[in-house]
């Protein structure tokens with residue numbers, strides 16, 4: 136009973152043996168070597184620009200007059216306003232933000248179709264912060280070989296202080312990053328002070344901690360794992376690429392057959408690749424670009440710099456690894472002139488979408504009204520018959536004042552002759568021109584009753600238009616509603 | 623379960639044994655950190671299952687060692703909410719209803735709360751928004767049986783109309799003119815025609831007018847304009863509680879009418895009644 140048939144047990148063991156070790160892959164630590172060259176310089180420049188923009192932007196001031204924040208970029212969640220320099224966005228205008236995201240997405244599609252994974256290699260926050268963290272790591276622990284050695288060493292004082300220092304600096308950078316994120320949502324000087332004095336809200340500390348933690352984890356520990364396993368972009372960006380898209384490519388026709396090369400030896404009958412593995416050692420994702428296009432490759436071009444250095448040393452032409460399209464790779468292999476084909480149907484479509492979305496957004500922004508009105512007809516009662524036989528309808532009117540001044544405006548109605556209005560509870564005589572005072576940068580909320588003699592109402596539902604006019608009678612906004620009556 | 627495990631010769635990775643059109647699937651392992659996150663989630667759910675209600679039994683369920691239930695959570699939230707309302711309600715209870723209306727904050731609170739209270743307590747008869755129905759007066763129009771001032775409405779709410787369990791209830795009794803033998807059917811027809819003529823719905827009727835002066839004017843007034851002290855409706859306006867057809871008016875005269883409204887004083891507290899009065903007053907017909 137309690138004994139398993141030997142064959143069964145063996146089979147189970149065999150199955151376990153087959154499955155267990157192969158189910159999980161160990162994390163292989165990547166030790167990228169420092170490199171210098173053209174693409175590294177571009178990468179530094181973009182890194183500095185991105186980080187500077189991110190850390191400085193919330194500190195830019197922008198005067199909006201009294202009772203308004205003077206921060207140029209601010210998403211004020213509590214006050215339910217978004218500020219972008221001279222633009223102020225209300226919650227119901229969140230489509231501007233949506234438009235911005237669509238714009239960003241289409242621009243990304245276009246850039247990817249033209250130049251491959253430039254976003255991944257140069258501007259993605261994951262790339263930028265990982266690069267920064269690696270810089271710190273190199274300063275404190277040394278370059279690739281020194282780091283490998285340090286990790287293999289047994290515990291020592293040298294190892295302890297270097298590791299501690301590295302993580303301390305990482306955490307400081309992470310905290311600065313998390314802190315800067317909060318500043319986009321609250322007044323930067325105030326929230327900075329509050330964080331230090333302990334006066335900030337629990338929510339502020341939570342998000343501060345959250346973004347500090349994720350920065351430290353993603354840029355310090357996860358690194359290329361994010362690109363390879365977490366990020367969806369590498370998985371579908373191929374849909375935007377074609378044979379004319381630039382990609383970091385090892386030009387096998389020139390490099391193979393690879394092999395060691397001693398100074399003075401002939402280059403006849405062999406390829407230019409000297410199999411020095413410089414390209415592999417500098418790669419931040421730890422892959423060998425000579426294996427061809429790979430999901431892991433973020434297109435940073437550092438392997439190009441590394442290889443160019445070697446090619447100069449061995450006196451062969453540069454760009455054995457190059458930003459080159461598949462089409463041109465073939466042409467080069469066949470010694471044909473290369474072509475630059477930027478205008479393709481997909482790039483044209485992306486560019487057209489970009490222009491269209493930008494135009495729609497610009498149009499919406501330029502015609503953005505300072506006044507907006509919403510009218511909600513009462514559902515119950517739909518109409519009220521009064522003792523003199525006239526009819527009354529009730530409305531809830533919301534008047535949005537997007538200016539910074541309190542204004543007294545006038546509500547008028549058109550569509551029903553002899554109709555008059557009065558505000559609920561005010562006890563004033565009904566009139567056809569009702570003064571309402573709207574607070575600045577706020578929504579005025581009014582209960583308005585409209586009264587009309589029975590004989591002028593012919594239909595069970597008559598169109599009634601509310602207008603808002605200023606003292607001079609200029610129409611600022613309006614809303615089409617209805618006036619209901621018994622059949 | 624794969625039938626044959628083989629190693630891919632190019633990558634050295636095992637295949638899953640699945641093959642589609644000659645393409646074999648490699649069995650690429652999951653990264654360890656991913657797996658540990660997954661295990662952590664499993665652990666989390668195990669702890670959760672112990673702490674919170676989780677496993678269903680046949681008739682009940684395992685309640686969790688924390689004893690948490692959503693019903694309790696709601697009750698607690700409600701208690702907190704009414705605690706937060708207390709500062710307003712206490713003031714409303716203390717102040718005179720006109721003073722509540724004069725205080726912008728209290729008035730706003732009363733109207734917002736009154737809306738909900740009305741839906742809970744009054745809407746079954748008076749309909750939402752005080753629309754009214756046959757036999758149940760509209761509260762949004764300008765026609766009031768017992769008065770449309772704030773104090774009148776408050777009084778009606780407190781004591782009700784013809785409420786059997788309130789001594790101060792608003793009460794009046796219209797005679798059943800046919801059933802009690804006060805008028806004959808032809809006389810009632812004549813009175814009905816006269817009543818309808820008051821609002822232009824029918825031709826004048828001299829006999830009816832005479833009978834009206836004798837029998838009805840003591841409550842409804844000589845002009846038929848009604849009398850709020852006794853809840854007698856105005857018969858000259860365009861509003862008919864039970865309908866403006868002659869047959870309906872004849873029915874009203876012959877067998878009388880007498881709507882009933884409960885006295886709310888015992889069921890709702892003072893602040894609630896004031897909030898309701900303010901809400902009803904603001905429906906459009908308040909005086």
Ligand code: SF4
Pocket residue numbers: 383414417418419420421422423424431432433434435436437438439
């Ligand atoms: S293969 Fe080259 S381009 Fe790709 S990630 Fe590595 S270094 Fe960057």
Ligand code: SF4
Pocket residue numbers: 385390407408409410411412413414415425441442445455456
């Ligand atoms: S760096 Fe250049 S030469 Fe060296 S292995 Fe890579 S491709 Fe070959």
